[in-house]
Amino acid sequence: MTTIVRRSGIDRRSLLAGAAALGIAAPFVSRRALAQSGTVNIFAWAGYLSDEMLAAFEAQTGIRPVYTPYGTNDELLNQLRAAGGRGFDVIWPTVDRIPNYVELGLVQPIDENRVEWDRIIPSAVEGSAEMGAVVDGVRYQVPSDWGTEALAFDRDQAPLEYGSASYGDIWKPEMEGLATVRGHSGLVGIGLWLEGEGRLPRPMREAFASEEAMREVYDVILAEAIARKANIAQFWSNENEAQGAFRVNGCAIGQTWDSTAAGLAREGLPIGYIAPKEGALAWMEGLAIPSGAENLDAAYTFINWMMTPEAGAMYANHTSINTTAAGAEEFLSEENKAFFAAAYPGDALDRLWWWPIQESWFVARRNEYQDRFLSA
Structure with a gap:
């Protein structure tokens, strides 16, 4: 799958080239994630995480995912604000709204040493920085989909x-x-x-x-x-x-x-x-960690798992939304590919x-x- 963000450093060629270059070399889950235990509380858009995905994550990591759905960006922001940034370990806002969370002290900086960046298409990482994921030189979100x-x-x-x-x-x-x-x-x-x-x-x-x-x-x-x-x-x-x-x-x-x-x-x-x-109208989303998150190890494990080719493809096939996981195109369904081609013919991606x-x-x-x- 391809995309373009001319104003934000992403273009169609760089994304396609990045995906092809990275392939699917990354393992489904790193050794560090195995044999863990505990819980990760995920506050994500309704319909984003299928039972298949939740079961696969738990089987691969030993961490029990607790998924709470919401329907709008405002619902997410208002609930997190009411809770003072507590109650969840991972949230899934659109990148253009991240500055709102930073302003209110609701998300914490991403520890970039704990993210397996080589799993993500590079132009998505670069583009997200200009679209709101980086505020005053500090990154607060890992791009996951568009x-x-x-x-x-x-x-x-x-x-x-x-x-x-x-x-x-x-x-x-x-x-x-x-x-x-x-x-x-x-x-x-x-x-x-x-x-x-x-x-x-x-x-x-x-x-x-x-x-x-x-x-x-x-x-x-x-x-x-x-x-x-x-x-x-x-x-x-x-x-x-x-x-x-x-x-x-x-x-x-x-x-x-x-x-x-x-x-x-x-x-x-x-x-x-x-x-x-x-x-x-195009948007990018990503995974962020609330300021009051209690299960940081599990949060980073989930973020890195979502960026594997297999998990990214499960997400894209389930939602018909495009993943930023490099190599996921190898696992996309024919139905998903056909929908994408029909939705964005000709120069639609350039526009x-x-x-x-x-x-x-x-x-x-x-x-x-x-x-x-x-x-x-």
């Missing part, structure tokens, strides 16, 4: 093709009552559509740079969103809600995660997933729109605009 938010569509009711597919398709008059988006990222999708049509006062990325620029851009976006709100049949905030919009509530088009569409397709629904011409770092002020203002959209 994915996108783009266009999910019913092949019969709202067929889309790469090159013409656009975030604007969600807001066409004929999609009234048939669309689903997440509040805050749906506004970004509208912004990219309007930017492509020359209708924003400044580029979308500048909205992340200052509050003044954000309000200037988001006032235009919000007005467009409210004017077209009749298209929305259901808003979503987590995976279950996004899938339910298509499965239960009759949606034919939406802006969703890649895993949302892949899961629906596995159920036999005629749901496709395609990157729009404005660029799929990915990577989320900028979302500082605390931006998250607060973002939620303000989202609430105004939802309540309009």
